[in-house]
Amino acid sequence: MSYLNNFYHLLYGPEDGRKWVFVHGLMGYGQNWRRIIQGIEATERCLAYDQRGHGRSFQPPEGYSPEDYADDLKKIVDELGWGKFVLVGHSMGGRNVLNFASRFPEYVSHLVIEDIGPEANPTAHEYYEYLLNLVPSPFASRDEAKRYFFEDFVKTAKTRENIQVMANYFYSNMVEQANGTVDWRFSKQGILDSVRLGRTDDRWDEVKSLKVPTLLVRGGNSKELSQENYDKMLASNPMIKGVVIPGAGHWVHSDQPQAFSEAVKLFVGGF
Numbered sequence: 001m002s003y004l005n006n007f008y009h010l011l012y013g014p015e016d017g018r019k020w021v022f023v024h025g026l027m028g029y030g031q032n033w034r035r036i037i038q039g040i041e042a043t044e045r046c047l048a049y050d051q052r053g054h055g056r057s058f059q060p061p062e063g064y065s066p067e068d069y070a071d072d073l074k075k076i077v078d079e080l081g082w083g084k085f086v087l088v089g090h091s092m093g094g095r096n097v098l099n100f101a102s103r104f105p106e107y108v109s110h111l112v113i114e115d116i117g118p119e120a121n122p123t124a125h126e127y128y129e130y131l132l133n134l135v136p137s138p139f140a141s142r143d144e145a146k147r148y149f150f151e152d153f154v155k156t157a158k159t160r161e162n163i164q165v166m167a168n169y170f171y172s173n174m175v176e177q178a179n180g181t182v183d184w185r186f187s188k189q190g191i192l193d194s195v196r197l198g199r200t201d202d203r204w205d206e207v208k209s210l211k212v213p214t215l216l217v218r219g220g221n222s223k224e225l226s227q228e229n230y231d232k233m234l235a236s237n238p239m240i241k242g243v244v245i246p247g248a249g250h251w252v253h254s255d256q257p258q259a260f261s262e263a264v265k266l267f268v269g270g271f
Helices: 030-038 066-080 092-103 122-134 142-156 163-172 186-201 204-209 226-234 257-268
Strands: 009-012 019-023 045-049 085-090 110-113 174-176 182-184 216-220 240-245
Touching: 009 030, 019 030, 019 066, 019 092, 030 045, 030 085, 030 257, 045 066, 066 092, 066 186, 085 092, 092 110, 092 186, 092 204, 122 186, 122 204, 142 163, 142 174, 142 182, 163 174, 174 204, 204 226, 216 226, 216 257, 240 257
Parallel strands: 019 045, 019 085, 085 110, 110 216, 216 240
Antiparallel strands: 009 045, 174 182
């Protein structure tokens, strides 16, 4: 039985190219990496997949800790026969790849953690609970969903990130269901569990124990990874190098794709 069949995934680039795995953030999906992959797929072999509970992958009722996500990744790369690869993770995906690299360092040639820290925050899920509960889904039609996000949501929601960006992001996560209604693409409970389980304990031990070359990327305007925690992460382990990218918020690879790509290429040693 193929474990990989649980996941919507796409492979890009030549089979004999250096291998890369891209891991998206909370409420994201593999296609979030398309612009970055486009810049390297001529020579590199890239995997992007929807993590459990996200996108078009399976949505189990439980199992949303970083350890669960990292175990999925191990089973996926084992099935593909990938022994060594560059591993890139954004936000929640950054926490998941941190866990993976700390437990299975032999798989990772280079690790890229994008805009996430290892600190605990037991109330972090409340923000997402508030936002998701604000949305009166399911909607009767796609038009109704669109009207809600771009008229009502942008007027009423209190978001950390740019409100228009968040409205677009949420709307992109609305899909037509079998009964004709339009609802979340992801597992709502899975999202809330991911935040709760990912933030219950701090993960400084994982940062300190990293044995692989690591690049920590921070958006200059990020509200997610503070400059203080960024500095602390760099100071905690000589394997970690850092770059702060101006003009970017939490979604560095989306806000400044060229600068992000160049920083990563420089880190892994060019092509």
